[in-house]
Amino acid sequence: MAKVEQKIVPLNGDNAVAYAVKQCDVDVVAAYPITPQTIIVEKFSEYVADGEVDTAFVCVESEHTAMTCSITASATGARTFTATASAGLALMHEMLGVASGCRTPVVMSVVNRALSAPINIHCDHSDAMCERDIGWIQIYAENSQEAYDSIIQAFKIAENLDVMLPTMVGLDGFVLSHTLENVSILPDDAVKKFVGERQVPQVMNHEGELVPFKLDPAKPLTIGPLDLHDYYFEHKRQQEESMIKALDVIKKVHDEYSKQSGRTYGNGLVEAYRLDDAEIVTVCMGSTAGTVKTVVDELREKGIKAGLLRIRAFRPLPVKDIISNLAGKKAVAVMDRACSFGGNGGPLFHEIRHAVYDVPNRPKLVNYVYGLGGRDMQPHMIETIYNELQKIAQTGQVEETVQFIGLRE
Amino acid sequence: MSPQPKNWKEIPLGGACWKSSTEYKTGDWRSYKPIWNSEKCTRCMFCHIYCPEGAIKYEPETNDMVFDYDFCKGCGICANECPATAIEMVLEGKE
Ligand code: SF4
Ligand code: SF4
Numbered sequence: 170m171a172k173v174e175q176k177i178v179p180l181n182g183d184n185a186v187a188y189a190v191k192q193c194d195v196d197v198v199a200a201y202p203i204t205p206q207t208i209i210v211e212k213f214s215e216y217v218a219d220g221e222v223d224t225a226f227v228c229v230e231s232e233h234t235a236m237t238c239s240i241t242a243s244a245t246g247a248r249t250f251t252a253t254a255s256a257g258l259a260l261m262h263e264m265l266g267v268a269s270g271c272r273t274p275v276v277m278s279v280v281n282r283a284l285s286a287p288i289n290i291h292c293d294h295s296d297a298m299c300e301r302d303i304g305w306i307q308i309y310a311e312n313s314q315e316a317y318d319s320i321i322q323a324f325k326i327a328e329n330l331d332v333m334l335p336t337m338v339g340l341d342g343f344v345l346s347h348t349l350e351n352v353s354i355l356p357d358d359a360v361k362k363f364v365g366e367r368q369v370p371q372v373m374n375h376e377g378e379l380v381p382f383k384l385d386p387a388k389p390l391t392i393g394p395l396d397l398h399d400y401y402f403e404h405k406r407q408q409e410e411s412m413i414k415a416l417d418v419i420k421k422v423h424d425e426y427s428k429q430s431g432r433t434y435g436n437g438l439v440e441a442y443r444l445d446d447a448e449i450v451t452v453c454m455g456s457t458a459g460t461v462k463t464v465v466d467e468l469r470e471k472g473i474k475a476g477l478l479r480i481r482a483f484r485p486l487p488v489k490d491i492i493s494n495l496a497g498k499k500a501v502a503v504m505d506r507a508c509s510f511g512g513n514g515g516p517l518f519h520e521i522r523h524a525v526y527d528v529p530n531r532p533k534l535v536n537y538v539y540g541l542g543g544r545d546m547q548p549h550m551i552e553t554i555y556n557e558l559q560k561i562a563q564t565g566q567v568e569e570t571v572q573f574i575g576l577r578e
Numbered sequence: 579m580s581p582q583p584k585n586w587k588e589i590p591l592g593g594a595c596w597k598s599s600t601e602y603k604t605g606d607w608r609s610y611k612p613i614w615n616s617e618k619c620t621r622c623m624f625c626h627i628y629c630p631e632g633a634i635k636y637e638p639e640t641n642d643m644v645f646d647y648d649f650c651k652g653c654g655i656c657a658n659e660c661p662a663t664a665i666e667m668v669l670e671g672k673e
Contacts, residue, residue, distance in 0.1 A: 272592035333591060372590035375598045382594060393593040403586035404593050410586075 172431045175353040182313040182345030183208035185352045186252065186278045186338075189320035191216050192360035196247035199227035199238035203257040204290045205342040206280040210252060232257035236264035236275075243273035243335075244392055246383035248324060248367045251275060254342060255282035258296045262303070268335040269304025269408060271393040272382070274327035274367075275335040277305075278320060281455065281506075282342040283542045291543020292342040294455065295507040297483075298516045304408050306336040306415055307484040309454040313350040315434060316340040318426065321355075322437075324364045325422045331414045333370070333382075341456040343543065359429055412485040419482050438487035440479040441494050443469060447476025449558035450495065450532070452521055453504040454480045457539075457546050461504075464551040475555050480517065491524040498532040499562035502554045506540045514538075514571045533561050536571045544575050604631055608652030610667040614643050618664035625656035625665060 180188060187209045190198065198217075202210045217226040225242075229235045235251050243249040253261060258279055268275050279297050283289040297307060306326060310316040319338045327336040340346060355363075372382045372390070380388040396404055416438065423437025434440050440458070443465050444450065451461055458479040468475040478494050478501075480487075495501055503522075505515020512519065518536035525531040537554055540546045554574065561567055590596050625643060626634045633650040634643055657665040 270593065370591065372592075372594045373596040375595045377596075382590070382592065391595040394595065396593055399583060400589065400593075403584075403589055404591075406586040407589075407591055411591075 171428070173355060173359045173429050175355055175430070177351050178354050179349050180313060180317070180352040181208065181347050181349050182310075182316050182340045183280065183347070184212055185313040185317040185350075186320050186340070187212035187216070188352075188354060189317045189360075190250050191222050192355070192357050193250075193321060193324050193364050194248065194361050195222070195224050195250045197225045197227065197239070197242035197249045198251065199229050199235045199242065199249070200251045201229050201232050201235045201253070201257060203232070203254050205282055205346040206252045206254040206257070206278070208346065209278060209280070232260040233264060236261040236268060239275045239277075240264060240268045240271060240273045241384075243268075243275050244271060244384045246367060246369050246381070246385070248328070249273070249275045250277070252278040252280065254280040255284055255290075255296045258300060259284060262300065265300055265303040265305060265335070267393065270404065272333040273335060274333055276320065276323045276327055277335065277337045278316070279337045279339045280342045280346045281339050289542040290342070292344050292456075293506045293541045293543065294339070295541070297337065297339050298507040298509070300337075301484065301516060304334065304412075305484065306332075306334055306412070306419070306482070307339060308336065308419070308482055309339040309480065310345065311434070311456055311458045311479065313340070313345050313348070314352050314432070316345060317352050317354070318430060318432060318434075321360055321364060322419075322422045322426050326415065326418055328367050329415075329418045329422075330368060330370050332411050332418050334408070334411050334415060339455065344456045353430070353432070355430060363426065363429065416482075416485050416487060434481055435479070436490065438482040439490045439494060440481055442477040442479065444476035444478060444494055446474055448474040448499045449555055449562055450476045450478055450498050450501045451504055451551070451554060451558075452478045452480060452495075452501060452517065453506075454483060454517065455506065457504060457506065460546060460548055461551055464548050464555065468552070468555055473555065473559070483517075483520070486520055486524065488524045491521060492528055495521070495525050495532055496528045497530045500535070500558040501532040502535050502537055502558055504554070505536060505538045508538055508541065518571070533565065533567050534570075535561060535567050537574045538571070539574045546575060550574050603648050604651040605648045608647075608650060609670055610652045610654060611647070611670055611673050612645060612650060612652070612654070612656050612665045613668050613673055614645060615664045615666070616642065618662045619643060620662050620664075622661060624659050624661060628655050628659045630655060
């Protein structure tokens with residue numbers, strides 16, 4: 170597929186998401202507004218009211234119901250989307266496991282926001298980090314363009330027959346959701362063709378007959394009822410297998426999409442920025458990567474071998490790509506926009522440290538928790554991190570493994 | 579329970595039911611067994627209505643309440659609800 174003509178539209182992150190959903194031929198959207206995701210729901214309900222989409226929009230009374238509704242819609246074979254943030258995601262928690270367990274490929278944008286209390290509407294990743302083990306694919310966007318591109322890709326990843334897993338696309342609250350950016354938009358027909366019609370696999374039903382995996386009164390099927398010690402474990406193993414398969418699917422969908430858009434985000438799983446000859450490296454997710462890249466460029470001009478590894482897919486965790494990019498580096502700082510209270514470091518730090526453990530020439534690792542509740546991550550703080558990394562690289566010593574940056578001490 | 583449990587590669591995804599629930603013998607769960615007393619029973623049918631497994635039916639030809647022990651899970655609801663105390667829950671093996 171050749172690169173297609175695109176138009177540039179000024180959109181904030183939420184509008185970019187809504188626009189992508191509009192183009193993806195979605196059958197059902199069930200959502201409840203919550204800051205900073207509200208614009209997505211408002212904008213999409215406008216599309217519905219104006220007849221721009223052929224989507225059933227369900228105005229639910231809570232996020233728990235938004236997810237329940239999404240699961241059941243998806244279980245009928247419908248392409249389904251929802252969006253949430255923070256407390257809304259937390260309220261969905263119970264049903265998130267039902268979505269992944271029932272293998273309903275719902276796509277959801279999570280406009281990352283801090284969790285209460287104290288109440289805070291600004292960005293951090295603690296909402297989605299709480300859902301790390303719930304069986305959803307998690308992709309994080311660096312900017313609104315990527316949020317737009319990732320939503321389109323997410324439908325194709327989630328609905329892939331080897332995957333069949335719900336997928337969330339994270340975008341940083343306010344930093345992306347409410348900030349205007351020039352976003353390149355693919356033509357409607359190109360997106361529609363790219364995502365295609367939703368397919369469902371064939372499964373054996375209770376009468377021993379092969380039927381499509383969807384709720385259909387003409388071919389009755391029961392999905393996800395009781396499973397005791399006899400089969401529950403087997404079903405969980407299936408979910409793990411699909412997560413492993415998703416690694417390849419995410420890459421393939423990313424590559425296929427980039428042929429039309431001309432945009433790439435690393436290999437789709439991770440993005441390495443000036444990493445080849447880098448000696449000191451930071452690892453992060455989301456919009457902070459944009460600021461880090463600027464700092465890396467400045468340091469490079471000074472002859473400092475700095476680099477960045479941005480994690481785009483947090484689940485499934487691209488362990489091989491993390492290893493290949495970090496093995497042999499002198500010092501690595503993992504930046505966490507979430508706290509794992511009592512866990513000796515943030516969740517991303519745990520993941521990265523786990524990934525490189527078996528590598529003989531693994532780098533020295535240090536963790537920086539930053540930006541909680543929307544605290545600004547400024548370039549000079551990132552520079553401080555690289556300065557610390559230089560010291561670690563020289564001495565081979567990590568003095569303090571877990572630190573908080575941007576905090577008044 | 580199925581006699582030869584399938585492995586994780588063989589079963590349908592999403593917990594889709596690949597067997598009828600009638601093949602799932604909930605009688606395996608039972609530790610107390612309901613024993614029916616024809617003399618005391620008034621044939622009020624409460625037990626038939628209350629049984630969550632549909633394991634009790636009335637047999638008009640013999641005028642008996644018939645318990646299907648393949649599916650009776652031993653919950654004791656029938657014994658609890660019977661107004662004539664015509665059902666006794668007895669430990670399996672002691673009936
Ligand atoms: S013990 Fe429970 S399952 Fe068994 S017959 Fe009585 S009500 Fe039904
Ligand atoms: S509830 Fe008791 S009295 Fe009524 S039909 Fe059943 S066993 Fe007989």
